[in-house]
Amino acid sequence: PVFPLMLSSGPGKPYDSAFLPILKEVFKEVRRFCQSGFDFSGRHFIVHVVGLPCDAPARAMVRSSKGYMGYYGCERCDQRGSYIKIPGDQRGKIAFLEYEELNLRTDASFRSQTQLEHHHDIPSPLLHLDIDIIKSLLLDYMHCCCLGVMKKLLGIWTKGPVPFRAFRLSATQIADTSKLLLSLRGHIPDCFARKPRGLEELDRWKATELRQFLLYSGRFVLKDFLSVRLYEHFLALSAAMSI
Numbered sequence: 001p002v003f004p005l006m007l008s009s010g011p012g013k014p015y016d017s018a019f020l021p022i023l024k025e026v027f028k029e030v031r032r033f034c035q036s037g038f039d040f041s042g043r044h045f046i047v048h049v050v051g052l053p054c055d056a057p058a059r060a061m062v063r064s065s066k067g068y069m070g071y072y073g074c075e076r077c078d079q080r081g082s083y084i085k086i087p088g089d090q091r092g093k094i095a096f097l098e099y100e101e102l103n104l105r106t107d108a109s110f111r112s113q114t115q116l117e118h119h120h121d122i123p124s125p126l127l128h129l130d131i132d133i134i135k136s137l138l139l140d141y142m143h144c145c146c147l148g149v150m151k152k153l154l155g156i157w158t159k160g161p162v163p164f165r166a167f168r169l170s171a172t173q174i175a176d177t178s179k180l181l182l183s184l185r186g187h188i189p190d191c192f193a194r195k196p197r198g199l200e201e202l203d204r205w206k207a208t209e210l211r212q213f214l215l216y217s218g219r220f221v222l223k224d225f226l227s228v229r230l231y232e233h234f235l236a237l238s239a240a241m242s243i
Contacts, residue, residue, distance in 0.1 A: 003040075005030065016061050016122065023062060024125035031128055049131050051138045059137050063110075064124040069094050072117040075137070077102040078109075080117075086161070107132040145241055146210040151202070153234070154213075157226070158199050173225045174199050180221040188212075214238055 006026050008014070033047040052062070059075065060067040067073050071081045074096045081094040105118075110133050113119050126133050156164045158174055169177065178198030185195040193208045196217055205213075219238055222231055 013057075016064065016120070019061070020064060020122050020125055024128065027125045027128045031130065034130065049129060049136060051136050052126075053138050053140070055140045055143050059140075062124065062126055063133070063137065064120045064122050065118050066120070072115060075105065075139070076134070077104050078115045078118065079103075105134050107134055110134060142207045142211075146207040146214065149237065150210045150214045151205070153237075154199070154202055154210075157230075158202060167230060169225055177221050177225055181217060184217055184221075215242055 006022075008019075008022075030047065030049065034049065037044055037046040039045070052059075054062060056068050060073070063075075065073070065075075068075075071083075071094060072078070073081065073094065077096070077098075079096055079098045079102055081096050083092055084095045085092045109115070110124075111127060124133070126137075129136075156167050157169050160168050178200060181196040182198055188195050192212055194206060194212070196212065197205065197209065215238060218234060222234060226234065
């Protein structure tokens with residue numbers, strides 16, 4: 001059975017300073033349930049925290065740590081991010097470019113705040129739970145992969161800025177790709193929430209449409225339009241996400 005522990009509402013997203021003390025009390029109660037369980041309808045239940053599914057801003061909030069746009073915002077390792085200036089984006093981006101010989105974050109290093117730059121002043125309410133804070137906060141597949149990487153790739157291929165012009169499809173290729181996508185509409189089974197739409201509507205694609213493209217239709221419609229190098233790069237991503 002599912003038992004809601006807390007329901008909240010408000011005019012907007014809560015401020016960390018106001019919401020974290022509330023979460024602290026909630027997590028204290030969760031810890032008590034994990035230790036001693038509770039009785040309901042004549043039965044005794046034991047609680048186990050399997051994972052905490054949150055999107056990126058929510059993960060940063062409950063961890064009371066820097067977000068993904070911070071120099072020390074990586075949730076999995078302690079490398080310092082690099083500022084990347086992107087044409088057309090006045091703010092730029094923080095990217096984590098290293099992938100070898102990294103110091104991975106652990107539950108112990110997080111609790112002891114080994115890297116102070118990663119943490120905010122308010123202690124994380126997760127400290128009150130007997131969990132592995134790093135492993136229990138699950139990375140959000142929908143935002144990371146579907147609305148993140150897949151949408152970014154499609155944006156580069158269809159309307160990327162000047163530095164990405166070598167990767168862009170021509171107007172004819174974009175139109176032909178859209179025709180192929182639309183031709184699949186009559187062959188998509190009901191287990192998919194949405195039918196494919198053309199690339200001209202890319203800005204309005206939902207996560208489920210991007211997922212379908214990433215795992216299924218993209219392998220078919222991109223084959224004749226991307227270069228071999230780009231197509232194999234996409235296939236590697238598609239295969240990895242399928243696994």
